[in-house]
Every structure is written in structure tokens, then in C-alpha cells.
Amino acid sequence: xxxxxxxxxxxxxxxxxxxxxxxxxxxxxxxxxxxxxxxxxxxxxxxxxxxxxxxxxxxxxxxxxxxxxxxxxxxxxxxxxxxxxxxxxxxxxxxxxxxxxxxxxxxxxxxxxxxxxxxxxxxxxxxxxxxxxxxxxxxxxxxxxxxxxxxxxxxxxxxxxxxxxxxxxxxxxxxxxxxxxxxxxxxxxxxxxxxxxxxxxxxxxxxxxxxxxxxxxxxxxxxxxxxxxxxxxxxxxxxxxxxxxxxxxxxxxxxxxxxxxxxxxxxxxxxxxxxxxxxxxxxxxxxxxxxxxxxxxxxxxxxxxxxxxxxxxxxxxxxxxxxx
Amino acid sequence: xxxxxxxxxxxxxxxxxxxxxxxxxxxxxxxxxxxxxxxxxxxxxxxxxxxxxxxxxxxxxxxxxxxxxxxxxxxxxxxxxxxxxxxxxxxxxxxxxxxxxxxxxxxxxxxxxxxxxxxxxxxxxxxxxxxxxxxxxxxxxxxxxxxxxxxxxxxxxxxxxxxxxxxxxxxxxxxxxxxxxxxxxxxxxxxxxxxxxxxxxxxxxxxxxxxxxxxxxxxxxxxxxxxxxxxxxxxxxxxxxxxxxxxxxxxxxxxxxxxxxxxxxxxxxxxxxxxxxxxxxxxxxxxxxxxxxxxxxxxxxxxxxxxxxxxxxxxx
Amino acid sequence: xxxxxxxxxxxxxxxxxxxxxxxxxxxxxxxxxxxxxxxxxxxxxxxxxxxxxxxxxxxxxxxxxxxxxxxxxxxxxxxxxxxxxxxxxxxxxxxxxxxxxxxxxxxxxxxxxxxxxxxxxxxxxxxxxxxxxxxxxxxxxxxxxxxxxxxxxxxxxxxxxxxxxxxxxxxxxxxxxxxxxxxxxxxxxxxxxxxxxxxxxxxxxxxxxxxxxxxxxxxxxxxxxxxxxxxxxxxxxxxxxxxxxxxxxxxxxxxxxxxxxxxxxxxxxxxxxxxxxxxxxxxxxxxxxxxxxxxxxxxxxxxxxxxxxxxxxxxxxxxxxxxxxxxxxxxxxxxxxxxx
Ligand SMILES: Nc1ncnc2c1ncn2[C@@H]1O[C@H](COP(=O)(O)OP(=O)(O)O)[C@@H](O)[C@H]1O
Ligand SMILES: [Mg+2]
Numbered sequence: 001x002x003x004x005x006x007x008x009x010x011x012x013x014x015x016x017x018x019x020x021x022x023x024x025x026x027x028x029x030x031x032x033x034x035x036x037x038x039x040x041x042x043x044x045x046x047x048x049x050x051x052x053x054x055x056x057x058x059x060x061x062x063x064x065x066x067x068x069x070x071x072x073x074x075x076x077x078x079x080x081x082x083x084x085x086x087x088x089x090x091x092x093x094x095x096x097x098x099x100x101x102x103x104x105x106x107x108x109x110x111x112x113x114x115x116x117x118x119x120x121x122x123x124x125x126x127x128x129x130x131x132x133x134x135x136x137x138x139x140x141x142x143x144x145x146x147x148x149x150x151x152x153x154x155x156x157x158x159x160x161x162x163x164x165x166x167x168x169x170x171x172x173x174x175x176x177x178x179x180x181x182x183x184x185x186x187x188x189x190x191x192x193x194x195x196x197x198x199x200x201x202x203x204x205x206x207x208x209x210x211x212x213x214x215x216x217x218x219x220x221x222x223x224x225x226x227x228x229x230x231x232x233x234x235x236x237x238x239x240x241x242x243x244x245x246x247x248x249x250x251x252x253x254x255x256x257x258x259x260x261x262x263x264x265x266x267x268x269x270x271x272x273x274x275x276x277x278x279x280x281x282x283x284x285x286x287x288x289x290x291x292x293x294x295x296x297x298x299x300x301x302x303x304x305x306x307x308x309x310x311x312x313x314x315x316x317x318x319x320x321x322x323x324x
Numbered sequence: 325x326x327x328x329x330x331x332x333x334x335x336x337x338x339x340x341x342x343x344x345x346x347x348x349x350x351x352x353x354x355x356x357x358x359x360x361x362x363x364x365x366x367x368x369x370x371x372x373x374x375x376x377x378x379x380x381x382x383x384x385x386x387x388x389x390x391x392x393x394x395x396x397x398x399x400x401x402x403x404x405x406x407x408x409x410x411x412x413x414x415x416x417x418x419x420x421x422x423x424x425x426x427x428x429x430x431x432x433x434x435x436x437x438x439x440x441x442x443x444x445x446x447x448x449x450x451x452x453x454x455x456x457x458x459x460x461x462x463x464x465x466x467x468x469x470x471x472x473x474x475x476x477x478x479x480x481x482x483x484x485x486x487x488x489x490x491x492x493x494x495x496x497x498x499x500x501x502x503x504x505x506x507x508x509x510x511x512x513x514x515x516x517x518x519x520x521x522x523x524x525x526x527x528x529x530x531x532x533x534x535x536x537x538x539x540x541x542x543x544x545x546x547x548x549x550x551x552x553x554x555x556x557x558x559x560x561x562x563x564x565x566x567x568x569x570x571x572x573x574x575x576x577x578x579x580x581x582x583x584x585x586x587x588x589x590x591x592x593x594x595x596x597x598x599x600x601x602x603x604x605x606x607x608x609x610x611x612x613x614x615x616x617x618x619x620x621x622x623x624x625x626x627x628x629x630x631x632x633x634x635x636x637x638x639x640x
Numbered sequence: 641x642x643x644x645x646x647x648x649x650x651x652x653x654x655x656x657x658x659x660x661x662x663x664x665x666x667x668x669x670x671x672x673x674x675x676x677x678x679x680x681x682x683x684x685x686x687x688x689x690x691x692x693x694x695x696x697x698x699x700x701x702x703x704x705x706x707x708x709x710x711x712x713x714x715x716x717x718x719x720x721x722x723x724x725x726x727x728x729x730x731x732x733x734x735x736x737x738x739x740x741x742x743x744x745x746x747x748x749x750x751x752x753x754x755x756x757x758x759x760x761x762x763x764x765x766x767x768x769x770x771x772x773x774x775x776x777x778x779x780x781x782x783x784x785x786x787x788x789x790x791x792x793x794x795x796x797x798x799x800x801x802x803x804x805x806x807x808x809x810x811x812x813x814x815x816x817x818x819x820x821x822x823x824x825x826x827x828x829x830x831x832x833x834x835x836x837x838x839x840x841x842x843x844x845x846x847x848x849x850x851x852x853x854x855x856x857x858x859x860x861x862x863x864x865x866x867x868x869x870x871x872x873x874x875x876x877x878x879x880x881x882x883x884x885x886x887x888x889x890x891x892x893x894x895x896x897x898x899x900x901x902x903x904x905x906x907x908x909x910x911x912x913x914x915x916x917x918x919x920x921x922x923x924x925x926x927x928x929x930x931x932x933x934x935x936x937x938x939x940x941x942x943x944x945x946x947x948x949x950x951x952x953x954x955x956x957x958x959x960x961x962x963x964x965x966x967x968x969x970x971x972x973x974x975x976x977x978x979x980x
Contacts, residue, residue: 011469014466015469015470015473016473018466018469018470019470019473019474022470022474023482026482026483026486130364133365134365137365137612137615137616138608138612140612140615141559141608141609141611141612141614141615142604142607142608142611143563143566143567143570143583143586143604143607143608144563144567145566145567145570145586146566146586146600146604146607146608149586149590149593149600149604150600150601150604152593153593153594153597153600157593157594217702218746219741219743219746219747220746220747220748220749220750222695222700222741222747223741223747223748223749223809223812224749225700225733226698226700226733226734226738226739226741227733227734227738227760227761227764227812228730228731228732228733228734228735228761228764228765229730229734229760229761229764230730230764231726233764238749238752241749241751241752242749242750242751245751255475256472256475256476257475259475259477259478260475260476260477260478260567263477263478263481263567263571264477264567264570264571267570267571268590278478278481279481279571281485282481282484282485282571282573283572285485287485287486290481290482290485291482293478293481294474294478294479294481294482297474297475297478298473298474298475298478301472301473301474301475302473305473315751316750316751317750317751317753317796317798318750318796318798
């Protein structure tokens with residue numbers, strides 16, 4: 001188990017390192033040129049040269065790479081071309097917002113998905129299952145940002161139950177007491193998290209339904225019934241414990257989807273996270289921000305899948321004892 | 325809506341119904357087809373797909389107006405749905421239904437073409453890795469690990485950031501090139517089990533080279549997982565295209581794609597919600613249909629799952 | 641005769657299969673009695689309905705697709721199990737009537753320790769505390785002869801061999817001291833040497849604990865020394881039933897004859913005779929043959945057998961219904977001449 005863990009962590013680090021190298025090469029070898037005029041306005045070549053020098057782009061590639069890695073090791077991600085501040089600072093402001101959004105969505109996704117999946121399996125092929133089957137198929141297929149726009153339209157614009165964007169109310173937030181500030185944050189979080197969580201929950205429900213149905217036909221479930229256990233215990237203890245294992249894997253797999261969704265949902269709800277930062281950086285042709293954001297997102301994905309593997313090893317005694 | 329467009333729409337619906345009917349009529353022929361239609365949503369998905377493909381092909385007949393025709397910029401902007409404009413008009417007084425119909429061409433072809441690229445690359449990489457093994461396999465699969473680690477939208481964002489104005493063809497190619505990682509893993513796994521089988525050994529014994537063996541003997545036998553992942557993948561591509569177009573870095577206006585139609589509409593969400601609602605609904609319908617058909621194909625093409633289906637939902 | 645425990649009459653369990661393939665009449669009119677302390681053997685080839693019979697006794701048939709037909713009757717000590725409320729039924733399962741399954745590899749839950757799985761029934765049925773139940777589980781593991789029970793109790797199923805897992809299954813079934821133990825091919829999935837050990841264990845436990853046992857097997861050789869009475873099943877029906885010595889001495893149904901001929905026996909004069917097996921195979925439960933269900937495979941069959949289904953005929957000498965056979969040969973004994 002210990003050696004397995006060490007190997008697994010090493011592999012994760014290697015992947016992150018590869019991503020870093022890849023983004024570096026993309027920045028420096030790709031056909032694009034960061035300081036070329038983006039519109040028709042000409043820029044003085046001397047200005048371009050000065051900027052290139054200022055950002056170190058005129059040095060040799062290996063040297064730049066070494067410097068880049070060195071800076072990275074100190075948590076520095078370079079200077080933003082457009083924001084006039086270190087990329088690390090900009091990301092440092094944005095990432096917590098994204099994590100709150102993604103984390104809440106993840107909890108919603110797992111809880112709702114699990115509840116609906118188990119419920120559907122218990123009513124398999126009867127009306128509630130069929131109806132929920134179509135509902136989850138639909139939710140699993142809608143563009144996340146479109147669902148966000150609909151929720152925004154209904155609950156934000158029409159009913160005015162929730163704010164239409166931002167993390168906090170810019171006017172009153174600072175003057176609120178502690179509890180009020182928390183409520184204000186949750187109030188702003190509700191729609192974006194629900195958008196992201198609902199789409200994920202639909203997928204999780206479909207997955208968990210299939211997992212439950214597979215488990216429920218296993219011999220050991222029959223054994224549990226033969227023991228005279230109440231049906232609740234058979235389903236919620238004997239079957240569910242086994243049907244939770246694939247969910248752990250799904251948890252690892254859902255990070256890329258959640259981060260992708262977050263980019264768009266943040267855009268819809270003006271949520272100042274990584275996604276919004278990146279999308280804005282694209283319009284400003286602010287490469288260091290785009291690359292750093294992509295690298296951070298990948299790191300989160302890698303960490304997520306590492307965490308899922310460790311959780312799986314803990315949850316499944318067959319792996320726990322023997323290692324891999 | 326004029327008479328020609330109405331008739332053409334009815335024709336498209338009839339054709340889609342006909343396709344599903346024909347497919348069902350021949351459904352009892354093989355166990356695979358029976359398994360396909362045992363999925364309730366499968367027939368429905370087939371209908372939706374046939375309908376939208378017909379729309380895309382017959383766009384000039386089905387659409388009452390051209391995709392970028394501005395009708396009357398002052399009086400006809402942001403009109404709600406009516407008999408004349410069944411899905412309303414947008415900010416520039418363009419007919420939303422016409423744009424939706426022409427948009428199906430763009431969105432569906434991007435989905436199909438990008439998926440074609442992804443599946444081709446994925447199949448070849450997977451086949452080579454699984455067949456040649458050794459360091460080639462290791463190198464390719466580590467590459468896949470890295471590719472899977474970067475969320476696809478960030479890969480696209482990085483790539484797009486490097487071009488000033490991304491040509492549409494390159495955009496499609498890029499979507500394809502960022503979407504083959506999963507397929508290659510799938511194909512590699514199948515190839516690894518296949519390559520030890522007798523007929524492959526026999527072909528090798530007869531002196532066939534690796535390229536020939538992969539193309540003639542291995543790939544046809546991994547067709548099933550490839551087809552399934554392609555069906556599901558087109559949906560993902562369409563969602564990705566829509567997302568990027570929504571951010572304004574996908575299909576450039578005025579060419580209508582369902583994604584940039586949503587982007588256009590989002591600005592007057594409160595005043596003209598139909599400009600946002602309908603293109604999103606179209607995406608949802610098609611992706612839903614692709615998911616339904618993909619799920620059904622998975623069961624149809626994998627006989628090992630038959631037993632599961634017979635008892636599926638039997639207890640509890 | 642000792643006290644009557646279990647009375648089964650005209651048990652019919654059918655499965656509605658997926659579109660077009662019809663109804664599987666897996667168990668089609670089975671009747672028998674089980675007395676306290678008795679051992680009943682149910683024998684028949686694979687697909688004859690033995691497992692479905694035993695699952696029906698505990699009402700463990702998955703519904704749908706399966707259902708037990710009205711008119712069937714299963715009575716445990718005077719209680720009709722087919723009309724019992726779910727709660728009362730659960731109080732019987734694993735407590736008064738317990739079951740061991742054919743597949744020890746898949747019948748234990750992989751994510752719980754064997755100790756927890758054994759203790760569970762004792763907690764549910766007898767209200768034991770967790771600590772007491774654990775002690776009980778260790779005791780049971782000792783009883784079924786698992787070496788080092790104090791350690792094994794915390795092991796997960798995948799850490800045990802097939803034979804040990806079957807011992808755990810037995811411990812789990814016996815933890816509440818049931819009156820009836822149903823063992824469905826408990827040794828089929830095991831190595832030959834382990835088979836003998838498990839059978840010996842079952843024998844010893846029955847002697848010690850005095851419960852009634854239904855031992856299901858496809859191998860007549862296994863029941864010879866162990867069971868009091870044998871029920872031969874074919875195509876969802878009982879085709880012959882007799883006390884074990886009587887059955888071995890005087891098999892009347894051609895199917896029983898066939899099964900006996902395929903058992904290697906030490907006491908026959910020609911031990912080296914080639915093992916004989918019955919030609920053909922059990923048909924699908926959706927398409928039992930008309931007339932006598934065995935006739936397509938029967939060496940004696942004549943036209944009557946193809947159209948007329950034989951009832952269970954009494955062949956008993958002395959006690960009525962002690963030896964019954966479902967075969968027209970009983971009505972026309974002269975036909976018992978082997979076809980060339
Ligand atoms: N869940 C089920 N659905 C349909 N048919 C079944 C099911 N379970 C058992 N059967 C059918 O019932 C018949 C008897 O099966 P079984 O009792 O398992 O035989 P045995 O235990 O004697 O080998 C078989 O033909 C089998 O196909
Ligand atoms: Mg059986």
C-alpha cells in the first residue's frame with residue numbers, strides 16, 4: 001500500500017510536470033506572437049522589442065525554461081501582460097472562488113445523484129424510474145451555460161429570488177454582520193452551484209442507477225435477503241456499499257467536467273473565478289494567465305484523480321490489504 | 325412561415341418518422357438490433373437525429389429566410405414567436421427559426437467532423453500502442469495521461485489564445501485533436517486482448533505486416549467500442565463548440581451556430597428570451613438523442629450485456 | 641414418525657421471460673414433506689429446477705420476472721409461507737430456515753468482514769449486542785472448523801479460499817440455530833478433496849445440532865451415504881421419490897436409472913465399466929416436451945409417453961406413498977426392455 005501510494009504520487013507529479021512543460025512550449029514555440037497588434041492599430045517595433053525583453057522572451061529557450069521552472073518552484077507564475085500584476089496573485093484571488101463553486105456543485109452532484117440513482121434503481125422500469133430516466137438524460141445533455149441562463153432568467157430576472165451575478169452584494173455586503181455576510185455569499189452561490197450541480201447530478205444518477213442494478217443482482221445480495229434482513233438494510237447497507245465504489249471513481253472523473261462547466265457558468269453569473277479570469281485573459285491575449293490557469297486546472301484534475309484512487313483503496317478491502 | 329417552408333418542415337418530420345419506422349420494421353432481424361430497440365429512448369433518439377440531419381441538408385427549403393437576412397431592423401427586431409416567425413426574431417430582426425435551421429448545418433457538421441478526426445486519431449494511436457507495445461505503448465499512453473489531465477476546454481482556450489483569428493477549419497481540427505485521448509485508451513485495451521487471438525496470430529504467420537494486420541484484422545474487430553464512443557463523443561463536441569462559441573471564441577458570427585446564437589441572445593435574455601431558449605433546446609435535444617442512441621448502441625454491440633438486460637430491474 | 645416441519649404441495653414457480661420466449665416453468669408441481677432432523681436429498685441434472693425450488697421455499701425468487709403460482713402451498717410448522725406478511729417471513733429467513741448457496745466465491749459480500757456477516761443474523765434475529773455477536777461469530781467459525789477463528793473473523797472474503805468461504809457460509813446459515821438448512825449444491829464449486837470435507841462437516845453439524853437438512857446436488861453419489869430420502873427432479877417435476885436404500889436398490893424411473901448408471905460405484909461387480917451418461921440434455925424450461933417430459937431422452941419411450949403425461953404412481957411396498965414414480969412403465973412393466 002505504501003509503495004503503491006508513493007508510485008501513484010510520483011506519477012501524478014510527473015503528469016503535472018509534463019503539463020507545465022507542454023504549456024511552456026506552447027507559449028514559446030507556437031506560431032502566435034504575444035505582442036503583435038491584435039487589431040489594425042500598428043505598434044512600434046521598438047515597443048514590441050522592449051516588451052519582449054521585459055518579459056524575457058528574447059532569451060534562449062532552455063534558459064527561459066530553467067527560469068520558468070525556477071520561478072514556478074517559488075510559486076511564481078510570471079507577470080500578467082494585461083493586468084499589471086503577478087499571475088499568481090490574480091489566480092490566488094480567483095481559485096478560491098472557483099473551488100467554492102466547484103466544491104458546492106460536487107457535493108450537490110454526489111448527494112442528489114446518489115439519492116436519485118438509488119431511488120430509480122429501487123423503482124426500476126416503473127413509472128418513477130422511467131420519468132426520472134428521461135429527466136436525467138435531458139439534464140445530462142443540456143449545455144451547462146444554457147441551463148444557467150434559464151435559471152438566471154426564471155429565478156434571477158423574473159422572480160427575483162436570487163441575484164443575477166457576482167459573489168457578494170457589492171453595496172450592502174461589507175455593512176452586514178457575520179451571519180448576514182455568510183447568507184449573502186450563499187445567496188449568490190445558489191444559482192451557479194445549482195446549475196453546475198444539477199447537470200453533474202443527472203450524470204451521477206444515471207451512473208449510480210446502473211451500478212445499483214448491477215449490484216442488486218449479485219449473489220451476496222440474495223445472501224443478505226436469505227439472512228432475513230429488512231429490505232432497507234439489504235439495499236442501503238449490502239447493495240449500496242458496493243455500488244458506492246464506482247461512485248468514487250466517478251468522483252475522480254468528474255473534476256474535468258466540473259472545471260469545464262465552471263468556466264462557462266462563471267461567465268454566465270459573473271463569478272470571479274478561474275474560468276472567468278481565463279476567458280477574459282483570452283480577449284486580452286494575456287498568455288501567462290491562460291497558461292497558468294490551464295496548469296492549475298490540470299493540477300486540480302490530477303489531484304482529484306489521485307484523491308479518488310486513494311479513497312477507492314480505502315473503501316475497497318480487496319485493494320486495501322494487498323496493495324496493487 | 326411561408327407555405328414552402330411549412331411543407332418542407334412537414335416533409336422532414338415525415339421522413340424522420342419513416343426512417344425510424346423502417347429501422348424498427350427490420351429490428352427483429354438480429355439480436356443486436358433487438359437489443360438496440362429494447363432501449364425505449366433509442367427509437368426516439370433516432371427520430372430526433374434523422375429530423376435534424378434532414379433539416380441540415382434541406383436547410384434552403386426548410387428555412388423561410390436566409391441565415392443572415394435582416395428583415396426590418398426597426399419594426400421586426402426581438403419579435404416574440406408568431407405564426408410568421410415561429411421562433412421569433414432576434415436583435416437584428418433575423419428569423420430565429422431560419423437561423424436555427426442553418427445553424428444545424430454548422431453545429432452538426434462541426435460535431436461530426438471533429439469527432440471523425442478524434443476517432444481516427446484515437447483509433448490509430450490506440451491500435452499502434454496496443455499492437456506494437458513496448459516503449460511506443462508507454463510513450464503514447466503517458467501522452468494520453470497528460471492529455472486527459474488538462475480539461476479539454478482549457479486545452480482549447482490555450483490553443484485559441486495563440487491565434488489571432490482562428491479559421492473555422494482549424495477550430496474544428498483542434499476540437500478533434502483534443503478529443504481522442506479516451507478513445508485511444510479504449511481501443512488499446514481491446515487491441516491488447518485481440519492481438520493474442522488466433523486469427524491475428526494466423527495473419528502474422530502468413531507474413532502480414534503490422535500495418536496490414538492492424539488495418540485489416542484488428543480495427544474491424546474493435547469497431548463496436550469506437551462507434552459507441554463516437555456517438556457519445558459527437559454530443560460532447562457539440563457542447564464544447566457551443567460553450568466556446570458562447571464565450572465568443574468559437575464559430576465567428578454572422579455564420580449561425582447554435583452556440584453563438586445563444587451568445588447573441590444572452591445579451592437580451594430578459595427582453596427576448598426566445599433567442600436564447602430555442603438554440604439551447606436544439607442542442608439539448610440532439611445531444612440527448614446522441615446519448616440515447618449511444619447507450620443503445622453500447623448494449624446492441626456488446627452481447628456480453630444481454631444477460632444483464634434480461635434481469636435488469638428484476639428485483640428490489 | 642417424527643414431527644412434520646415442512647410441507648410443500650404442488651409448488652409451481654414460473655418466470656416470464658423477455659418478449660417472445662414464453663414462460664419458463666422452472667418448478668412445475670413439486671410436493672414433499674420434511675420431518676424434524678431428517679435429511680432430504682434433491683437430485684437432478686443442472687436446469688431441472690432444484691435451485692428455484694429451494695429459493696421458492698424462502699420466497700427469494702426475484703419478482704418479476706418470477707412468481708409462485710396461486711395454488712402452491714408451503715407450510716413451515718403450520719404457517720403458510722406464501723401468505724405470510726413480509727415481516728413474519730423475514731423472522732423465518734436465516735432464523736428458522738437458512739440456506740447455503742452453490743457459489744461461495746460470490747455469495748459473500750466483498751466489502752464486509754466475514755465476522756460482521758456472520759454476526760449480522762444474530763444481531764437482527766436474536767437481538768445480540770455487537771460484542772456478543774462477534775463472540776458468537778468466532779464460536780461459529782470454530783464450529784465449522786476454520787483454523788485460527790480469532791484472526792479469521794476480521795478477514796474479508798477475498799482473503800479466504802473457496803472451501804473456507806463455504807465454511808463461512810455454513811457458519812452464517814447456522815448462527816441462529818435454524819430448524820431447516822437448505823444446502824444448494826454446497827460442494828459443486830469446490831475441489832474434490834474439499835467437497836468431501838464440507839459434506840463431512842455438514843453431516844457432523846446435523847448430528848450435533850439436530851436440524852433437518854435439504855441437500856441439493858446433481859450427483860447421486862453424494863447423497864448415498866448422507867440422506868434419508870431422495871427426491872429425483874426432472875424438468876421442474878418430481879419424477880421419483882423413495883427412501884435412499886430403496887432408491888439405490890430399486891430405481892424405477894429411467895431417469896433415476898440413468899443418474900445411477902453415471903455414478904462410479906465401488907460395490908458393483910464391474911468397477912471398470914465405462915461411466916454411462918444419459919443421452920441428450922435437459923430442455924429449456926420454456927419448452928418442456930409434451931407427454932412425459934423425459935420421453936425424448938428415454939430408452940424405453942413408446943407412443944403413450946409422447947402424448948400422455950404420467951402422474952406420480954405409487955410403487956410402495958407396505959407404507960403408502962413411500963416410493964412414488966412418474967412413469968408409465970409402472971402401469972406397463974412389460975415394456976421395460978432396453979431398446980437396441
Ligand atoms: N431468473 C430467471 N429467469 C428465467 N428463467 C429462470 C430464472 N431462474 C431460473 N430460470 C430457469 O429455471 C430453470 C431451472 O433452473 P434452476 O432451478 O437453477 O436449475 P438447477 O438448480 O436444477 O440447475 C432453468 O431452465 C432456468 O433457465
Ligand atoms: Mg442450481
